[in-house]
Amino acid sequence: MSKKKGSRVERELFHMFWEEKNWAAIRTAGSGSTTLPAPDLIVGNGSRVLAIECKSGNGRRDINAKQIEELKMFSKVFGAEPWLGVRFDNMPWYFLRLENVSKTSGKNYFVDKKTALGKGIGFDELVGKFKQKKL
């Protein structure tokens, strides 16, 4: 995935939260250019705060263990729920709790369409519009 495309899907999600009216969202600066952890988006609605790392692409995406650890650390200190947001081509957004992100044979993580569909929740469920039934 190009950096440009990553920014594009981040902006898409950023606007989706604002369109909900009861959520405020910010995109972070310095992700990648600072040694301190910075999730891509941080959003709040007055009672919940979500820290979201976004991944997009056409298929499987590998995720460095360090990035997951940093998202956990940031969320714990800040007081936010850590989430992985995935936006595969021609699919809507899916959101995974970190315990549902698959591990590679090494110490890293990955997300693919199967995991997103099987263990992720959609945007409406994330923002609490309804609780999706898992069959």
Add this chain to the structure above:
Amino acid sequence: MSKKKGSRVERELFHMFWEEKNWAAIRTAGSGSTTLPAPDLIVGNGSRVLAIECKSGNGRRDINAKQIEELKMFSKVFGAEPWLGVRFDNMPWYFLRLENVSKTSGKNYFVDKKTALGKGIGFDELVGKFKQKKL
């Protein structure tokens, strides 16, 4: 104040929060380049979230009413305390609640050294290290 200097003081404050160990901070992207409100910094410690607009310079700084309104709106929706952080040359940081920011003769606002010293609190008090006595 130059944009560069604004960034420098923002980064200074960003690092001050991280150095506290129990606070996580992020700098926002798109402040100024999006029509949606974005405070310069958003910080949290697991129980409080602060949305901070930063001003720096050598003397009085005027602040557009729109910027204050946006900080209020953002903070209300997100669930954050709105603060104005001011860093005048050769002075430490002072933080003002919005009700303590002075109004100009028009509909705008301003902050100067006198207001900062008289109505602001210091960094240690902001992060709850101690409660400064107002004499």
